[in-house]
Structures are given as structure tokens and as C-alpha cells.
Amino acid sequence: MELLVDLWETSWFWKSVIILSTITVIGLxxxxxxxxxxxxxxxxxxxEHKVLLSGKWFIWVRKGKQEELYQRAKRKVSSKYPTAYNWYIVSSIALFLFNFSFGCxxxxxxxxxxxxxxxxxxxxSNEINTKYDDYEDVYYYENDYVEVHYDDHTPGIHHVQPHWVNGYERSDGTMVDGYWRGGEDGYYRSNPDGNPDNNIGSFINSFFD
Known part of the structure; x- marks a missing residue:
């Protein structure tokens, strides 16, 4: 369920996939x-349709007449077996929803x-996701930045609580709206020591070299 929530918040693509998958399963x-x-x-x-067709000449070339007789057969069956026919309609709708959502x-x-x-x-994102398909220590990927999983016992790091980041202007003039950072559990960062080579995430540079 947590994975579905994360995917739902990712993009409209995954929202569409989740909605259509749900409809597909329900329809099936x-x-x-x-x-x-x-x-x-x-x-x-x-x-019933076969019976109605049997008395017509050259019916195989008369598509309109075939459809007319088919609808007549459906009406006759629906009047004789109303309960079963209602379930037939429900099943037909379910089949349509399944086919439509699966096609989408x-x-x-x-x-x-x-x-x-x-x-x-x-x-x-494609480069990182491809190279990290078999990398078991990937923690999360966000804004072209990959982190490995750490815990409170890992030396040289500290835990940052979830917090609000005020909006700001980038060097290129792009305005960034304020946002909540850290999700529910926060994240880990390296303790400042003046050496950027041992910071969390620095491994990714050497990995791609």
C-alpha cells in the first residue's frame, strides 16, 4: 500500500496506471x-438468431437485416429470461470496462x-535507474540525486527531521515554491568535516565515472 501511495504522488502517469489497473481488475x-x-x-x-436467419434468402449479404434480426433475438430472449438477461447486461458492461481499461x-x-x-x-533519471537496477542499497531517488540507506549507527552522519523549505529563487531566475522536505521520517546527511568527497551521495560520482 505504501508503494501505491508513493507511485500515486509521483506523476499523472502513475495515477493513470493505478486507476486503470483498478478498473481492469474490478472489470475482470x-x-x-x-x-x-x-x-x-x-x-x-x-x-434464436439462427432460427430467425433460417427463413431468409441471401441473408449473408444483407448485413443490415442480420443486425435487425439479432436485435429481435435479444429482445425475445430478454422477455423470456429477464433475470438472466439482466446479469448478461452486467457482465457485458464488466467485459467492456476490462477491455477498455486494459487497452488503455x-x-x-x-x-x-x-x-x-x-x-x-x-x-x-534513466541513466541512474538503469545503472542501479541491481544495486540493493538504493534508498530513494529524487531530483537527480541518489542516496543509499543509512541508520543511526552509521558513523559520520546525522538525521534531519522533516521540515518546511521556504520558496526561493534559483541562480537562473527560476522561482521555486516552498515545499515539505523529508516526508514522514526525515533523512540522513553527512556531518560537516570540510571534505566533500566523503559526503552522502558522493559515491554516485565515482560510480558513473
Missing amino acids: LAFLLTLSPYSYVKDLIAM LVLLGIGGAVDKYVFTPNSP
């Missing part, structure tokens, strides 16, 4: 639960892959 479960009446009514409609997920996945590997293949 609803369809499976109503599969029996769906199959039963579908077979009844097919049989596939398109999102393709779009995300194209954006990552075609449009921004050399972005810092």
Missing part, C-alpha cells in the same frame, strides 16, 4: 463472477516506453 472479477449467465444468455441469443494500460505502457527509450533515452 465482475465478468468472471457473471460468466455463467453471460454464456447462457449469449448461447440463447445465438440460437497497454497504450500507456507503449507510450511510456517510447518516451523513456526514444525521446529521453539519455536523461539523468
